[in-house]
Amino acid sequence: MGPPSPDRPLLLPGESHLTAPEARGFSGIDTWVFDLDNTLYPHDARVWPQVDERITLYVMNLFGLDGISARALQKYFYHRYGTTLRALMAEWKIDPYDFLDFAHDIDHSSIALNPGLGVAIEGLPGRKLILTNGSRRHAENVAKKLGILDHFEDVFDIAAADFVPKPERSAYEKFLGRHGVDPTRSALFEDIAKNLVVPHDLGMATVLVVPRTIDPFRESFEQEAVRAPHIDHITNDLAGFLTDRVAPALAA
Template sequence: MKMIDTVPAAAEKVRRGFAHVDTWIFDLDNTLYPHEAQLWPQVDERITLFVCDFFGMDGLSARALQKYYYHRYGTTLRGLMVEQGIDPRDFLDFAHSIDYSLLAPDPDLAAAIGALPGRKLILTNGSRGHAEAVAERLGIGAHFEDIFDIADAGFVPKPEPATYASFLARHGIDASRAAMFEDLAKNLAEPHRLGMTTVLVLPKTPDPFRELHEQEEVTASHIEYMTRDLAGFLLRDIGLFGADAGR
């Protein structure tokens, strides 16, 4: 598969394009903002510190346990809830007590999202407060109808099917007329199965704070498009892959 920002993820597939889309759904972390803003490393470090304090263990051990929970349960929070019965709100308040000052306004992204026809929503495994802070800093908050956070999902994270089902039901969304933008390929499998047009958002430059497999190009039936420039994709490529895409 050839990866060019203006080419669909798999040229041989029949693609739905975007002309039919009336609902635009965006993940938050590492999708709507670049890793250079240094937000996720702060959250990641805070999670490690939470695990450290909760279990009274050293940093290396806490880090290992954190990643065990992440890989087994989808999020560290879910693992701590299932195995330790923690209060998720305490965890989220602690994890998202970060410095947002390095996140600059993104007028290109704001213009691109604002120009999209129809509804726009954020679907995140993070907290509403965190999503609101990010959207405010980026200058895109006014364009979104609502935020569906981990609490709205009953603290069941993506990619669990129940999370997408409750999100769609809450907002009365026809999945066949929606597009989903995500930085994790695994989180697009269920949206694709439900009938959404899927876009994998990859970093422009390698992110040293994330696992390599989470930044790689993905050839899979549930990934219809890929981009390393979200604003550019929304401004240029939505039209390019519009009504005639895939015909």
């Protein structure tokens, strides 16, 4: 698969879902785990661009930089530490809660209610949890606007992970321990391929959720339909995948 372009679908024409030949299925799954940002909502909801801009503004204010310089520093932090927050905590001892409150102070009006996704999640047997590198407040605000918050038992956020983000192994281990989740009986839905390596290693069924077209506000590697041993399934339509692939597998 070549590099994606803004005008080309990430899956082949007519494809919304892909399943690897040796994919882990959904029989016996009793815990359904969902990432939040760019997984439970499409990029046209314009949630992540706002958060990203707020992080840039935080860096501008903290260091007295112009926008271009702050953006470059922010991306350096992201690639070196996994999140800007982790970098600022490690090197400048900032208050993480102040950072999260600032970064997630966004307009939610562009998030559309998604009844189809709500019905699909509600129909999953067992527990449903959100696992996010963001804050609990952010996750709850977004899920509420989508109309799906009531379907989830709990949110495991970056604070619960002691501010160690995915894809670090300890973030997943803390999540599994906190909620008593058996990874071999759980499935994780996530939008960044590298964040599925450890979960697959631990025994979880993995589903990569990609956008239908490239989101210009995110780096291309974060949204590619990667076909790799740690990815069991790929979809660009989460509600459709739950309805068309998961539900029939559970009924079989």
